[in-house]
Amino acid sequence: MGLLSRMSDIVQSNINALLDKAEDPEKMIKHLILEMQDTLVEVRSVAATVLADKKQIERRISKLEIESANWQSKAQIALQKEREDLARAALGEKQRVDQALDSLHEQLNEVQESVNKLQSDSSQLNDKLLEAKAKQKTLLIRQRTQSSRLKLRHSDAYNKVDTAIVKFDQYERRIDDLEAQVDAFDLVSETKSLNAELAELEASEEIEKQLAELRKKVA
Structure with missing residues (x-):
């Protein structure tokens, strides 16, 4: 099962409904918590990789923007020197760089969408984890109470x-x-x-x- 698919299943799951159907609710809640914790670790690892990719793209964009501005300046200087051929060549290079910039901006938008989705899913998953831990404490208290009552009766x-x-x-x-x-x-x-x-x-x-x-x- 893929990471995003597993995250979606966990986020959409109803913990109370799962525990009501479980033969051993305490065992079930422990399994859910472990699964959520493992998934969170994977999410953070993927997020770190995506953020690193984002920074790399942003650095490349910054360099290409400087290069595009330089070709623009060179084209202006060539025209001032009445070298239209050089100005045309410089503008051709600028066009090539600008096309690369457009492609990088599209990649950056896609990466940013992935970052936003990971942040949203991670937040929901963390809320589910807190809910599961709270439910685990409730089950533990109930178990201790019943055990104490049973022990007292005997x-x-x-x-x-x-x-x-x-x-x-x-x-x-x-x-x-x-x-x-x-x-x-x-x-x-x-x-x-x-x-x-x-x-x-x-x-x-x-x-x-x-x-x-x-x-x-x-x-």
């Missing part, structure tokens, strides 16, 4: 927590039973107290009645 501490909860529920139930007994006792006591007061009233009333009858007899 530990004595987890069993002790369950036992403590059961004991607490039992203790709470005992307290509820005691409170119920106290409430029932208070209710019975209140009922007894009321009955005692009523009986006392009845006894007092009977005494008053007997006392009244006794007064009548005495009178």
Whole structure:
């Protein structure tokens, strides 16, 4: 697979979708990160070569521009000396140099387009790499969390927590039973107290009645 084709596939890929389909998401994300890193290294190597080509073309253009100006100057001097033949020859050389310049400018435009494309793709690829690394951290945290939970469930501490909860529920139930007994006792006591007061009233009333009858007899 070519470099540009591989870069395009990576940039257009949906990391979340790939991980959802993967049997081993952690292994998949590691593979993606390694592939992206390798591709970035290749991109930077290609970019360095392209930039070197660009500088070489720019140097050649600079030299040919100076040469074209020199032939232009020589043609003017030849005309001033009334040497039209030399002026014509100088302009012919200038034309040759200008044609070479046109070709180099076209090459420079193509190279600049390649540089721009590499910069754009490299930037997108780097963003994807950062996204993948962030996803890797998330997966790692989730894995550690689940491992810790599983370890806790198999530990004595987890069993002790369950036992403590059961004991607490039992203790709470005992307290509820005691409170119920106290409430029932208070209710019975209140009922007894009321009955005692009523009986006392009845006894007092009977005494008053007997006392009244006794007064009548005495009178």
